[in-house]
Amino acid sequence: MGFLTAFVSAFFPQDLLTFKGKPLLSKWKIKFRQVQAVCIPSIHLHMTAATMQVSQQDFEKAQEQVKLLKKDPGNETKLKLYALFKQATEGPCNSPKPGMLDFVKKAKWDAWNSLGNLSQDNARQKYTELVSSLVSAESADLKTDASPEETRHGDYETILVTTKSSITKIMFNRPEKKNAISHKMYREIMKALEEAGKDDSTIAVITGNGDYYSSGNDLNNFANIQPSEMEKMAKDGAVLLKEFVGHFIDFPKPLIAVVNGPAVGICVTLLGLCDIVYASDRATFHSPFSELGQSPEGCSSYLFPKIMGLARANEILLFNKKLTAAEACAWGLVTEVFPDSTFQKEVWARLEAYASLPKNSLAVSKQLLRGMEKEKLHAVNSKECEVLQERWLSDECMNAIVSFFQKKAKL
């Protein structure tokens, strides 16, 4: 017999350790709720509503809750519960004092007797309060156990949003579609950015789930549109895009892109609005706007020439040049490239260190670096959306989309 088993056997004698006629104690698997079930017999209470401080229902509920506790609250608390229950249901202890050598019975008798003339109502109240505090403590512990540090936000369908170590991570989560951005996803990303801008995190990160960072705009956003609805589609698309890019322009904290794999279209252009871009050496950067009959967005028509010079921006934005991670880094679009095998480990260690810096200092510094440009960026965003609205109605654009869905063309 192990120490714990011996201890339990001593504390709760074998005749008590049965529940519904079955022996409970084989090993230290005995659970507190089972012990409680046998140690505290069910007693019918006779009270009038007028004398009750806690209702009969609350008291009975507390008895049920105590059986559901998953953690043993310890002997001292168990004795308190026992004593309060006896006092509440039988009144003051008037049974003979057990012999000195009957340790268990004596401990229980002492606990009950120590309540003196405490009224049954008060005992019922104290019992209910004690159970309630045990239940709250346990559910707080369970929450912490379930995710020691990471909090998951919202009820998102297309993205995963979590906060850990002062970093809010917004992860594109349509890996089976290479994280293409559907209308719903544009809206969910905006909501996540709004929340991340206000939450307790120091920095926010955008990344992708699976092998792609993102394949850009979901081309289904343009599919199955009746000819009579084309204009509305283009107009609504421009409104949505303007609002979406606006959220990146106005984001108040450092925003970091963790580019885990290939990036296409709008997910490349938005990198110019991020404050740091870390890329895996597997990542590529492709903005095939002219191939798709479209035009640049995400303020890239203004920011890319500033970042890399006009000649290089022309290669990317006019002539669809696909950059490797090393090229994107050399051209200033990417801050640093990491080997794919150690990418996540190295990047997150770096970001955790950054996120421990003073939050407000980072936020005001970002405003100093970006603030002067904001007005200009909003103006560029408006103009880009206006031009795109027209592009979406062009034959060039429609043919490119049809061709994608006929699987004739891939990037």
Ligand SMILES: CCCCC/C=C/CC(=O)SCCNC(=O)CCNC(=O)[C@H](O)C(C)(C)COP(=O)(O)OP(=O)(O)OC[C@H]1O[C@@H](n2cnc3c(N)ncnc32)[C@H](O)[C@@H]1OP(=O)(O)O
């Ligand atoms: C509100 C509107 C705002 C508009 C803002 C404008 C933005 C401009 C852009 O973003 S332009 C860029 C648009 N993107 C593309 O043109 C990419 C198209 N996709 C591809 O060329 C290829 O899929 C690939 C090169 C990204 C990956 O090729 P691969 O062979 O590896 O994988 P699959 O083609 O089999 O893809 C797997 C499934 O994912 C679907 N998918 C991938 N990308 C998109 C996309 N952008 N839109 C819609 N669907 C996409 C693909 O169809 C496969 O689906 P299936 O398994 O159901 O066939």
